[in-house]
Amino acid sequence: MSVMFCRPFAFAVVALAAVAGAWPRASLTQELSGAEREEAAKALMRPVCADASLREKIAGDMIARGGEYEKATAKWDMDVVCEQIDLPTDPVHDTADRADDASHNNWIHDARWSPDGKLIATAGSDGTVRLWDVATGTTVRTIDINTFAAAEKNDEIKLPSMPKADDRVRVRAARFLGDGRRLVVAADSHPVRIFDIASGEPVAEVPYVQADPEWDMPPFIETTPNGLVVLGGYRGEIVVYDPEAKAERYRLPGMPNDYPKFAISEAAGYIATTARGTDRSVIVQLRKLETGALIWEAEAEGEPSAYSVAFSRDGARLAVAVRGNAYVYATAENKLINTLPVYPTFGSFDVTFTADGQRLIAALRHAQLWDIASGKRVHHFGPFSDLCHAIDVSPDGKYLVTGHMGSDGRIWEIDSGTFFRRLGKNVYPPG
Incomplete structure (x- = not known):
């Protein structure tokens, strides 16, 4: 399955055509497949990537023809295209079952490792949660949220985020709880539920009252090894909840007109939050x-809210994504260690640390590995540029799982950047 023809790649090729005054006829032929059109574009770009002066000329043309956004991003986009152009699009272990019922068929919003590293849970816009066997890349259980009664809602209200009557429910998050025998699932128009992994059946609900009763998207959730669930909805407070005791521990302020961002480190006894x-x-x-x-x-500069927050495994470091930068702090000293320029302007992205806490993985259009001390990008994870929604490092620290606008989960070797295994098939989401 070919990669998606991403915006920076397309823009670079358009700019190249304008500068060179030529365009391969095949790249405009509608009868060609997406893979063939993409390969034609790559053929056009390879000589440019090998010629620094031509790259500079094209970036200059992109800036001249564009506006402030192009001025900030043209060189960055061109560099990314050239760095990724010949990275492999197929995994080393291509064991994915390509049957229609063996995969998500729409966006993957979340992808998480089980505590023992044997399973990965993915949450999709097709209304399902899938549990994958890491060793084989096959689905071992599917939980279809559409089979459960939706929470009450006013059918007259149709916010942009609300599914139409014939749409399936979007599952936004699936997180392992405690020792990994239970899974916490958050889906549109549904209460947050706890499922038993072995049976696939719901065993409890986590109470959370939305600040805006007309808002159907669920709260953001985080879970901890000791079994806590932390929830924060749009305009709502952050609630720390103990499912075993069936009780709240406490509440923290949320964010006005936004989702609160938070992270938990039980190892260090911290919770990180943000305020406007x-x-x-x-x-x-x-x-x-x-x-x-x-x-x-x-105070982190850029915008009045953060995109994501993450602790290193020992809690000694905290990363916060704001606008195009990832700010990395030493928690004990309240000290800013470094600011990583993940993207030259605005762009929502997720962050997570490698197991040793010395490197950071940031995901915007795709996942990238950064060295914190030097502030340099180490490598890209693949040529895929289709909006990366989720990143999570395996318990042994060797692998990364990513969830995307595409419908396949992807497992990567962190140190080498090798595309290791695909979970399901890559289907561009309808619409």
């Missing part, structure tokens, strides 16, 4: 996990 700063900054907050008490605050 100025029009061009966000307040990063480190708190005690036991009580929610504030330890320190820092």
